[in-house]
Amino acid sequence: MTARGPQWRVLPVALVLWGTVLGAAGPGTGPGEGTRADEYRVKAAFLFNFAKFIEWPSSSFSGTTTPLQVCVLGVDPFGSTLDDTLRGRAVAGRPIQVRRMTEPDRSCHLLFISTSERKRLPLITEQLRGASILTVGEDDGFIAAGGMIELISDGDNVQFNVSPLAAERAGLHVSARLVSLAANQRHASGGRR
Amino acid sequence: MTRWFEDASIRWKLTVLMAATTAMVLTLAALAMGTYEVVTFKRALEQKLTVVAEIVGRNSTAALAFGDASVARDVLAALGAEPSIELGAVYDNDGKPLASFVAAGAEAVIPRTPGEPGNRTSAAGMTVIRPIVLDGERVGTVFVQATLGELRARMLLFGGLTLLVVFTCAVVGLVLSAGLQGRISQPILDLANTARLVTSDRNFSLRATPGGRDEVGVLVQDFNRMLTEIERQDHQLRQQQESLTEEVASRTAELVSANERLTVSVKRVEHYAEQIAQLTALGQLLQSCVSPDEVFGVIQDAMPGLFPGDSGSVTILKASGNLMETMAAWGTNPPHQRVFAPDECWAFRRGRPHLVTDASSPLRCAHLTPEDGPTTFCVPMMAQGDNVGILQFNFGSAVHGEQADATASEQSTRTRIASALAEHTALALANLRLREALRSQSIVDSLTGLFNRRYLENMLERECRRAVRSKRPLSVLMIDVDHFKQFNDTWGHDGGDAVLRELSTLLRAHFRGDDIACRYGGEEFVVVLTEASIENAFARAEDLRKEVHRLVAEHRRQPLGSVTVSVGVACLPEHGVSPEDLIAAADRALYRAKDAGRNRTETASVSAHALARFSDPGLA
Structure with a gap:
């Protein structure tokens, strides 16, 4: 871990740049400005990329081209960024549908749970038990509360933790490649390449 | 490479x-x-x-x-x-x-x-x-x-390994092939060696060692067969060469002998040519002779050159016609009998050349003696149908022809030349006779170019008659050189002749037109002056005498001294009307002039008889 120290310092810059590219940058935001909008553009791209490394059980979709439901629960921190980022894109041939809701819906495939729902997080996880829904949150302790992917932002630098176990329980398969990128898994697997 | x-x-x-x-x-x-x-x-x-x-x-x-x-x-x-x-x-x-x-x-x-x-x-x-x-x-x-x-x-x-393998293989191959190639190359080398020996020694009896039945073996067999063939042809060629050499030698010998014969022929031809040239020159010489003695001298001189080794003579029929006399002889053995009768010679009798090669022959001329040799040749000298005499030859042994056949041709050549020579001589002699005859018949004196005495006599006869007929005078001058004998004695006959020639030149100049100057004989001259009176004639005679006195005759660029003449003058009709009378009168007058001291003119004394005869026909 000490050996990796220097590398970690390089990473945030790379991620910021990456986010800048991937999210079609909105007006008024320049690179290197640690604005909220930039942070969420990166996070929106993350959501899309997570979808690519997750395998949903076939029962989650009624057809091969059934849209992938990306839902935002609670107060939406993205604004239009999420729609902009995901517009016209597809995952495994499925178009993406963005929905916003105040109550969890089991028809969602990927559910972003806003920090506004922090207090009832255990309840929500309880409600979603048995449903193959990838839950993404940005609260510290989101995984501990039963969430699957926890976005960690440190200014511009966006990372994530993942709980493959929680995902397995929901019937989702998380690609090892994604797992290997997770901050918590890096810590756990240590020197594994 | x-x-x-x-x-x-x-x-x-x-x-x-x-x-x-x-x-x-x-x-x-x-x-x-x-x-x-x-x-x-x-x-x-x-x-x-x-x-x-x-x-x-x-x-x-x-x-x-x-x-x-x-x-x-x-x-x-x-x-x-x-x-x-x-x-x-x-x-x-x-x-x-x-x-x-x-x-x-x-x-x-x-x-x-x-x-x-x-x-x-x-x-x-x-x-x-x-x-x-x-x-x-x-x-x-x-x-x-x-x-x-x-x-x-x-x-x-890989490359290194390859190189190593290649090198090793090459070395191994070299070693192996060095041993194996002998199986192939040895027969070829043997063949090459044999071929070299054959070439260097020219020995076609050599043979290559026969090997197997492969290509080289076949080559060796063919080579040996070829050698056999070459050996056979070489042998044949040598034989042909030998026969050819012999033939060439015999041909060369023939050629050499032919060449020798040709050389002899050429020599002979050259000799003939020389003889012909001599003959021609001799002919010209003979034509230039002015007397028979000169002819004989020329022949005597030329004969030894024309007929070397031979002897001979010129024998002439004397004027009497019953005697042959040798006039010239040449060589070491000329005919011995110099005077004989014409009948004794076959050639003379027959008028044809007569060659006798045998001393015992009955056809041998009677005028020949045993000393004259076995081969004699007589040629008649014929000219204008007259037999003038004979040329006699005692032929010596052949000088130019070393061989028998050459002797015969040499003989015929000699007889031919002798015949030609006889003709030349006869012609020359005949010419001389003719010239003599002509001279005797001539009207011109050969020495002075003046008319001769004979002409004078004819002319005077004619002129006298004409003068009588026309009753005109005619004078005759008789001129004699004073002391002419002294000129002859002092200067010889040539000197005398010179004086006569000078005088006659003067006469020709002095008397022209109808006047006629003649040489009367010796140092005597006669001038006929037609239509000249006695006075006239005397005057002209005096003129002449004076002119002669002034004459300076030269002989061989030396003055001969003073020449004078004495003149006798006679006139028709005073001294006669016939040539004889006139000449006689003039002669008498001349004697008087001589008696009176020479270098003077005298007129003949008048003959009354003659004068009367002249005046008879009616002069008055």
Whole structure:
């Protein structure tokens, strides 16, 4: 871990740049400005990329081209960024549908749970038990509360933790490649390449 | 190079060929194997790199998706397991390198941009570039480059091994072929050696050692057969050459003898030509002779040159007609009988040349003696039908013809020349006679060119008659040189002749027109002056006498001294009317002038009788 120290310092810059590219940058935001909008553009791209490394059980979709439901629960921190980022894109041939809701819906495939729902997080996880829904949150302790992917932002630098176990329980398969990128898994697997 | 190779021995050529062939085959095989090796190696390397790039690409998709360079670096670090790979990189969609791998010790540098996907091989190495696709979307590019150092090392090793093998094989081949080529080259070398011996010694009886039944064996057999044929032809050629040499020798001998004969002929022809030239010159000489004595002298002088070794004589029929007399003789053995009767000579009798080659022949002329030799030849000298005499020859032995046949031709030539000579001589003698006759019949005196006495007599006769008929006078001057004998005695006859010629020239100048000057005989001259009276005649005679006195005659550029004449004058009709009377009267007057002291003119005394006779026809 000490050996990796220097590398970690390089990473945030790379991620910021990456986010800048991937999210079609909105007006008024320049690179290197640690604005909220930039942070969420990166996070929106993350959501899309997570979808690519997750395998949903076939029962989650009624057809091969059934849209992938990306839902935002609670107060939406993205604004239009999420729609902009995901517009016209597809995952495994499925178009993406963005929905916003105040109550969890089991028809969602990927559910972003806003920090506004922090207090009832255990309840929500309880409600979603048995449903193959990838839950993404940005609260510290989101995984501990039963969430699957926890976005960690440190200014511009966006990372994530993942709980493959929680995902397995929901019937989702998380690609090892994604797992290997997770901050918590890096810590756990240590020197594994 | 090729030249040198062509000249090299077959033994050596075979060895070199075998070694070269071995080396060539091995090199070609090695080349093929090397090429195969390279191609295979490259293909394997390419495959390997493709697989590696594919793995790296797939393993980098997440890292690319989340821009995680460290993960990508981890993935690329796996390339270190493959020693041939020296570079590896993952680029994002913008072509920026996300992570890279550089093998330890590699000098290559990661390109700033990935470049077009594909496989490339360059001097730097083999490059494989692949797009990285995630869920159908291209998310980046993977770049892998392997060094070809291993290939080079392999090729080096392979090349070294090949060289070693080729060299070893060449050496082994050389050693083996050095032993084996003898089986092929030895018969050829034997054949070549035999051929060389045959050529150098020209010994066609040599034969090459026959070998097996292969091409060389057949060649040896054919060569031997050829030698047999050459030997046979050579023998034949030698025989022909010998016979040819003999023929050439005999022909040469013939040619030499023919040449000798020709030389003799040429000599003879030259001799004949010379004789003919001499004969011609002699003929001209003879024609120029003014007396028979000169003719005889010329012949006597020329004969030894024309007939060397022979003797002879010129014998003339005397005027009496009953005696032959030798006038000239030449040579060492001229005819001995110099005077004989014409009947004694066959040639003279028959008027034809008479050759006798046998001393005992009955046809031998009676005028010949035994000393005259066995071969005699008489030629009659005929001219204008007259037999003038004979040329006699006592032929000596042949001088120019060394051989018998030459003697005969020599003989005939001599007789021919002798006949021609006889003709020339006869002609010359006849000419002289004719000239004498002509001289006697001439009207002109040959010495002075004046009319002669005979003409004077004829002319005077005629003129006298005419003078009588026309009753005109006519005078006659009788002129005599004073003391003429002294001129002859002092200066010889030539001196006297010179005086006479001078005088006659003066006479011709002095008397012209109808006057006629004549030489009367000796130193006496007569001038007939037609229509001149006695006074007139006397005056003109005096003029002449004075003029003569002034004359200075020269003989051989020396003055002969004073010349004077005495003149007697006679006139018709005073001193007679006949030529005889006139001449006699003038002569008498001349005597008187001489008696009176010479160098004077006297007129004849008048004859009354004559005068009366003249006046009779009626002068009065």
